[in-house]
Amino acid sequence: MTTAIAGDRADARRNRERVLAAAADAMADQGLDVPLGEIARRAGVGAGTVYRHFPSKQALLEAVFARHLEDLIASGERRAARYAPTEAFFGFLLDIVELSSRRGHICDVVTADTSWPRPVLTASRLRFRQVLAALLHAAQRAGGVRPDVDPEDVLALTAGCVSTLTARHDRPAGLKLVHLTLDGLRPCTPVTKARPFRDDPQAPCCAECGTGLTARPTGRPIRYCGPTCRQRAHRRRLAG
Amino acid sequence: MTTAIAGDRADARRNRERVLAAAADAMADQGLDVPLGEIARRAGVGAGTVYRHFPSKQALLEAVFARHLEDLIASGERRAARYAPTEAFFGFLLDIVELSSRRGHICDVVTADTSWPRPVLTASRLRFRQVLAALLHAAQRAGGVRPDVDPEDVLALTAGCVSTLTARHDRPAGLKLVHLTLDGLRPCTPVTKARPFRDDPQAPCCAECGTGLTARPTGRPIRYCGPTCRQRAHRRRLAG
Amino acid sequence: MTTAIAGDRADARRNRERVLAAAADAMADQGLDVPLGEIARRAGVGAGTVYRHFPSKQALLEAVFARHLEDLIASGERRAARYAPTEAFFGFLLDIVELSSRRGHICDVVTADTSWPRPVLTASRLRFRQVLAALLHAAQRAGGVRPDVDPEDVLALTAGCVSTLTARHDRPAGLKLVHLTLDGLRPCTPVTKARPFRDDPQAPCCAECGTGLTARPTGRPIRYCGPTCRQRAHRRRLAG
């Protein structure tokens, strides 16, 4: 009896694995809307077998996500164990980008906090957050990462990197951009300031550098914050 | 009479606008898979009316995208006309991020070149690319942007920023990250180097700094690239 | 006022004609399921105008049919007025076949008595029947048509001819068949007898000529009705 059950269990586990792998592939190829029948077909099992292992399609997708998160967690733990903090942190982020972009649409889960209602993912997600936070804080203590970013920042930025890498079909070029982005987390990077349009009457600003301007009492509208910018604009006009 | 497209009557134009707006809203709320009936319901019209104005759901989505692109183009042209090159360029990117993230899933279109087979979008997309390229090149000539990025890079990075902003539900924090990312386009930012795992047998590297290592003939595995890194790791272990 | 109304009437009549003609064309091209909008498009009017002239699509189709019937009636009356009875009768049938097959699916109406519920057609149909019956009876009195056929027979046969002509894409060949068929209405053509399968136990018949057979009391099954047929079958077997 025991042996028979054990045999069944092995069989079931094998099927479960095949379904999970097929689902991950199918989702990467065709998006999250891939029909369940397609997943079953790729796994070489019947639709009923998929339902034997996962109570709904939703649950299957969550299992795929959880599996992905576990891969990331494992990667983070390896990085933490074997590298200096800063190296481990950035290496982990690159791992996330790499693994997530390869898996297509699955990457969303890394950041999605509220979009999946079921609590199945909670455990994996929590551990993932802990690993990320630990690596981040260690790197910050080591001085390799700006102190004013929190784990949410990092997560959002990483999601952006996955998007960047996916958008840039030229893979080396994409990676270059990812590195560019991640370097923004290192200390001492200046921050671009957003500026309103110059002609916005509610917020006049220098036409050259965008500095906010205060209207003169004379009423004549001013265009530049000072002679420096006026001169610079003049030179540009000459250069045409 | 297969799907005659509506003409220019006042009520028809009004309905067309309502449908477009409702579609943009619905897509932002529920994704590109939003049922057409939901769009019709939001617009307060019948399903048939949607089809009178757009011959298929696909065409409706494309029209929404094209409209979005045209908004971006207009924004870019305003920036180009009224700002110094570098200001205009970064302002345009922030506009894109701003407008696209508000519109949810529509942002994909900014980067998607080949994913939409129909040529409806071609014209808008082309002009968008031209505007972006012009702003980029002007900013590069002005010395405000690294010379080694091309329009594709910028587009991919911008897509990443949209993703970042969407992922970070805290809006000011998200904008901070976006600025961080865009600053990577300014000159003189160093690039993070990706490194393989230290224990990868095919590519051993220093456990502290990641520098590639060459195995010694003695066979004893080495862990650090030199005494400096060994000492640094030691101090970290003491602190840990 | 009167002039204005007269002008309107002329205009309306013109539109009514255009719609009728467009409907006939469209039905010939695309079948009875042609969308009403397509008819309006071909007529160069709006859908509303079609409804101004015909209260429903059904009514429009019936008007087309009635028009077709009136064409046939006119043809029949010309034949009756100008030809000898037998000539007139067969000429009329050929006219029906000709006109109906040219008009595609409309031909059904010639025979359809009960399929169209509305009484709009009744008047035209009645007159058509009268014309046909008059021509038939005259031809029968003249000895040119078998006396044992009635108008229903003729109508059914004519419908068959339309079908034959439509089925045979080679037009001259189709006409040859039509003539072949119509000649069956002339006097003295023998009638093919339908026969059950020889091996049908309920109705044994001669394997050569199909004559019904009576089982012999001996029980040995018989195959031929007599020596003549047996010999004929034998010769055929030799000829192989």
Add this chain to the structure above:
Amino acid sequence: MTTAIAGDRADARRNRERVLAAAADAMADQGLDVPLGEIARRAGVGAGTVYRHFPSKQALLEAVFARHLEDLIASGERRAARYAPTEAFFGFLLDIVELSSRRGHICDVVTADTSWPRPVLTASRLRFRQVLAALLHAAQRAGGVRPDVDPEDVLALTAGCVSTLTARHDRPAGLKLVHLTLDGLRPCTPVTKARPFRDDPQAPCCAECGTGLTARPTGRPIRYCGPTCRQRAHRRRLAG
């Protein structure tokens, strides 16, 4: 998994049969435009089940047609095996008329060669043609059928017979007409000649017998081909 076709399980085969039968019935009752849902309802299954067995409505109709053709083929082969050539040939035609008219609109398929684009029917159609041609040629060799008809002629004529039988709601009367028509295929039947209208200026002909007339140099229009016809017309006028 787009419309996986059902396999060979007992229940699946049973359902497939029920769907086919229901489709044939429904098509006979309501025409080819019968809603698929109606077919499903008659078969006592869900709409999805119909799609499991037939990938589209089109495919279902084709399957019904193919089934019909196969019935006809079987009938033709039985006729060929058990009857003398001429008997077999006419018996086959009567079988076709019988089976097709019972099945309503399906009869079209017998003649339709090019109207169904998909090649599903090709095999059945080809065999049907072969059976028909074989029977025809054998009957022609046996002297029972005019040598100047080809299989296309026969097919077109048979389609006409189906139409005739359908049009004549009185079944025995309809069969009488069918026999009348088919006898036209037997040797030595004269062919009705079509004649233009007498008053057609381009083709003047005798008002009594239709023979073409040549205008006299005197210019006075002539009405009859000779004194015989003139006298005959005179007598008719007296009788009229």
Add this chain to the structure above:
DNA sequence: TATGAATGAGTCTTCATTCAT
């Protein structure tokens, strides 16, 4: 037990008909 057949609600799309312009 695993399979895959059956289900039926939901989606896109068409089109006869009505009605505002």
Add this chain to the structure above:
DNA sequence: CATGAATGAAGACTCATTCAT
């Protein structure tokens, strides 16, 4: 008054889920 835009009830088809084999 003619136009053509709006309507909404079907219809074909898909697919997550259940259940018989």
